[in-house]
Amino acid sequence: MKYRELGNTGIRVSEIGMGCEGFAGDGCRNAKCFLDLAEETGVNYFDLYTSNPEVRKSIGEALDGRREKFIIQSHICSVWKDGQYKRSRNIGEVKEGFEEMMSLLNTDYIDVGMIHYVDSMEDWKTISDGPVLSYVKELKEAGRIHHIGLSSHNPKVAKKAIESGYIEVLMFSVNPCYDLQPASEDVEDLWRDENYAAPLVNMDPERQELYEACQRLGVGITVMKAFGGGDLLDETMSPAGKALTANQCLHYALTRPAVATVLSGARTVGQLQADIAYEEASDEEKDYALAFASFPNISWKGHCMYCSHCAPCPKKIDVASVTKFLNLAKAQGEVPETVREHYHVLEHHAGECIQCGACETRCPFEVSIIKNMQEAAAVFGK
Numbered sequence: 001m002k003y004r005e006l007g008n009t010g011i012r013v014s015e016i017g018m019g020c021e022g023f024a025g026d027g028c029r030n031a032k033c034f035l036d037l038a039e040e041t042g043v044n045y046f047d048l049y050t051s052n053p054e055v056r057k058s059i060g061e062a063l064d065g066r067r068e069k070f071i072i073q074s075h076i077c078s079v080w081k082d083g084q085y086k087r088s089r090n091i092g093e094v095k096e097g098f099e100e101m102m103s104l105l106n107t108d109y110i111d112v113g114m115i116h117y118v119d120s121m122e123d124w125k126t127i128s129d130g131p132v133l134s135y136v137k138e139l140k141e142a143g144r145i146h147h148i149g150l151s152s153h154n155p156k157v158a159k160k161a162i163e164s165g166y167i168e169v170l171m172f173s174v175n176p177c178y179d180l181q182p183a184s185e186d187v188e189d190l191w192r193d194e195n196y197a198a199p200l201v202n203m204d205p206e207r208q209e210l211y212e213a214c215q216r217l218g219v220g221i222t223v224m225k226a227f228g229g230g231d232l233l234d235e236t237m238s239p240a241g242k243a244l245t246a247n248q249c250l251h252y253a254l255t256r257p258a259v260a261t262v263l264s265g266a267r268t269v270g271q272l273q274a275d276i277a278y279e280e281a282s283d284e285e286k287d288y289a290l291a292f293a294s295f296p297n298i299s300w301k302g303h304c305m306y307c308s309h310c311a312p313c314p315k316k317i318d319v320a321s322v323t324k325f326l327n328l329a330k331a332q333g334e335v336p337e338t339v340r341e342h343y344h345v346l347e348h349h350a351g352e353c354i355q356c357g358a359c360e361t362r363c364p365f366e367v368s369i370i371k372n373m374q375e376a377a378a379v380f381g382k
């Protein structure tokens with residue numbers, strides 16, 4: 001298992017994490033099997049959004065004696081009322097839900113306390129100007145949560161939230177189809193058929209800006225819906241009109257800036273095992289470039305997808321990484337120190353490009369790589 005920094009939190013997380021769908025299966029008897037497999041394979045991160053007390057209790061029992069082996073991202077403002085899950089901003093309910101969660105999980109700390117499901121500006125304003133954010137900050141000061149997170153599907157709202165300086169971890173929906181869609185306060189817009197009917201060109205600029213802002217501000221992204229709820233794996237359901245493989249979807253999410261872990265939405269231990277197998281997959285199995293280039297109605301022409309399909313370079317330049325750092329610097333209008341450092345530790349730099357053009361013939365998206373290498377050499381000075 002490979003591990004990545006979760007933004008500036010100082011936590012290292014497995015690049016494959018777990019969602020909590022599987023914990024609920026089989027009358028909640030699954031939690032122990034999921035955590036056993038995770039421990040065995042090095043998966044150290046899981047998300048818990050459900051407020052179902054049965055699920056929380058089963059995880060608490062499964063964690064017994066090994067709490068410190070896992071990093072828990074658990075949701076605040078997701079409460080259980082009248083036998084049902086409810087998103088709440090009522091501070092009384094929110095506090096009650098948090099206390100119940102701590103007691104059922106049988107822990108005295110949560111690594112990332114995630115403010116649950118914030119998709120509208122008005123909702124973010126209610127949270128940030130009202131008692132919810134104050135309460136979450138108190139929890140952090142008291143050491144009951146170690147870091148503050150927020151989950152969202154809306155790039156505009158998520159960007160506003162991370163720019164507040166309070167949000168250290170963002171849980172966001174990332175996949176190649178949702179990335180084409182403009183910001184919306186209605187999550188259903190992400191998979192509405194009519195939104196994919198007209199030809200779509202390149203990633204939505206607000207999503208790109210969000211990922212770049214997270215990278216710049218040291219906010220770690222934990223990815224949900226990497227398979228679009230499974231739709232992207234099925235040709236008849238995928239908005240792209242063609243199926244992708246799980247490895248391609250995982251690799252796409254893991255090659256976005258600031259992404260630290262992708263949460264597997266596995267419902268069975270076997271599905272989790274299949275997602276963990278990404279770690280052993282070959283470069284060919286992970287390569288999503290040709291599949292994307294063949295999507296009807298969708299074009300990423302001229303836009304670097306950081307797919308590395310252009311490799312190998314005779315001068316061993318990692319074109320995808322160089323281009324990512326170049327784009328981060330361009331988005332900022334100057335070169336942030338962290339980006340400069342990351343660029344400088346690359347083994348080979350854009351200045352070594354001999355303009356052979358081999359990469360350009362392999363890029364399925366017709367990116368002007370030689371021009372980008374010249375620009376990167378000028379921006380970073382090597």
Ligand code: SF4
Nearest residue numbers: 304305307308310363
């Ligand atoms: S230049 Fe083209 S092939 Fe290379 S990483 Fe970017 S999109 Fe992929």
Ligand code: SF4
Nearest residue numbers: 313353354356357359
């Ligand atoms: S043009 Fe430059 S970056 Fe591309 S393969 Fe040749 S040397 Fe490498």
